[in-house]
Amino acid sequence: MFYVLAALLVASALVALALPSTRASVVAVMVFDVLVGVLLMAAGSLLLGVIALVAPAAVLAVVVEVLRRNGYGDLIREGPAFAGSWPVVVVAGALLTAIVAFTANDSAPGDHVANTTASLLTVLHYRTPVAAGVALATALVALLGAVLIGRTGDDERHVDATAELRRLREDRAAARRQNRAAAAQARRQRRGDA
Amino acid sequence: MSVGPAAYLVLSAILFGAGTVGVVARRQLVASLASLSILFAAPLVGAAGVSDAGYGTLPHQGDAIGAVIVVSLCAQLAVGGALAALVYRRSSITDSDSLSDVDA
Numbered sequence: 161m162f163y164v165l166a167a168l169l170v171a172s173a174l175v176a177l178a179l180p181s182t183r184a185s186v187v188a189v190m191v192f193d194v195l196v197g198v199l200l201m202a203a204g205s206l207l208l209g210v211i212a213l214v215a216p217a218a219v220l221a222v223v224v225e226v227l228r229r230n231g232y233g234d235l236i237r238e239g240p241a242f243a244g245s246w247p248v249v250v251v252a253g254a255l256l257t258a259i260v261a262f263t264a265n266d267s268a269p270g271d272h273v274a275n276t277t278a279s280l281l282t283v284l285h286y287r288t289p290v291a292a293g294v295a296l297a298t299a300l301v302a303l304l305g306a307v308l309i310g311r312t313g314d315d316e317r318h319v320d321a322t323a324e325l326r327r328l329r330e331d332r333a334a335a336r337r338q339n340r341a342a343a344a345q346a347r348r349q350r351r352g353d354a
Numbered sequence: 355m356s357v358g359p360a361a362y363l364v365l366s367a368i369l370f371g372a373g374t375v376g377v378v379a380r381r382q383l384v385a386s387l388a389s390l391s392i393l394f395a396a397p398l399v400g401a402a403g404v405s406d407a408g409y410g411t412l413p414h415q416g417d418a419i420g421a422v423i424v425v426s427l428c429a430q431l432a433v434g435g436a437l438a439a440l441v442y443r444r445s446s447i448t449d450s451d452s453l454s455d456v457d458a
Contacts (some may be wrong), residue, residue, distance in 0.1 A: 162357045166365045169399075173372040173392045182382045189388040196395045200402045200420070203362070208417045212398060212424050216391055219428040223435035224384065232439050234448050235384050250375055257371025288418040295425040302429030310436030312443070 165199045182236050186224055193217040207281065226310075362403020370396035381449040383438040387431065394427040 172195060176188035197213020227235050284292040312320075369392055376389025398420050405416025441447055 162361060166361070169365065169395075170368055170372070173369060173376075176392065177372060177376045177380070177389065182385045185380075185382075185385045186388045189391045192395070193391055196398060199399065203402045203405075205402050205405060205417045205420065208402065208420045208424070211421065215424055216394075216427050216431065219431045220388060220391065223387075223431055227384070227435060227439060230439070232442055234446075235382070235438055235442055237448070250379065253371040253375035253378075256374060257367050283418045284421060291418045291422050295422045298422075298429050299425050302432050306432040306436040308436075309433065310439045316443075 161202055162199075165195060165202060169195050169199065183224075186220060186236070190217040190220055193220070359403045363400050366396045366400035366403070369393075369399060381451050383441065383448060383450055384435075386450055387434040387438065390430060390434065391427060394423060394430070398423045398427075 169192065172188055172192040176185050176192060179185045179188060193216040194213055196216075197209045197211075199209075200212050201209030203209075224236055227233070373389055373391075373393025373396060376392055377386055380386040380389055401416035401419045401423065403416075405420070441453070447453060
């Protein structure tokens with residue numbers, strides 16, 4: 161079971177990295193998030209697994225949908241997929257993976273100890289209340305921060321409206337100039353004909 | 355599942371490497387942001403594996419760490435999305451390579 165899930169996880173991660181389309185990559189990452197949740201549940205961390213299965217994929221979907229609906233569609237359109245230095249990055253990533261994997265293998269003996277019955281809520285409530293508090297504070301600050309960073313303020317709306325008016329004014333002035341020039345040329349032609 | 359923590363940690367290492375490559379190599383801001391999910395999943399899988407094996411001084415201590423990691427991942431997705439929107443609004447930039455051209 162673990163090895164099947166691990167293979168699926170690695171495959172979905174590689175697909176997410178390799179797909180040139182941003183949308184397809186986001187979908188692959190959402191599948192990856194769901195698989196991580198399933199793996200955690202299979203590992204005995206039921207509540208954490210459910211949270212990991214739902215929360216990151218849902219937040220990613222909400223972020224992409226909010227961007228799409230609010231005029232930021234260009235951010236999720238097709239574009240150049242990879243940075244110019246991607247071969248160097250892939251080699252560096254492979255080396256990093258090898259180093260961390262071999263270190264992990266050395267440090268973890270691999271013996272399996274029987275699972276305890278304490279649930280995540282019990283641990284968070286009684287043993288690590290600070291971690292629960294930090295997680296809650298992080299979620300609230302991130303939500304407020306995202307709204308503050310992402311919203312369009314009154315001053316920005318005013319600046320955008322002023323810029324739009326200026327652009328329209330300049331377009332009208334350019335059209336008037338073109339009309340005057342065309343009219344002057346037509347007058348000259350009429351005089352020349354006469 | 356009766357595999358030891360070593361298997362989880364090796365999987366965690368692979369995901370960490372893949373996530374790092376995704377964050378650095380992808381050009382589109384949103385794709386790079388999505389790759390952060392893979393990067394964040396690495397310690398999550400490692401913590402769950404160690405927790406499953408009963409390591410640590412507290413039972414299911416790894417789960418508590420994992421909960422904080424999931425919340426941090428959601429937080430960075432929300433704030434990262436907002437930052438991408440802000441960058442696009444101010445400079446119409448959608449890829450990370452062009453960020454170096456933006457005047458401070």
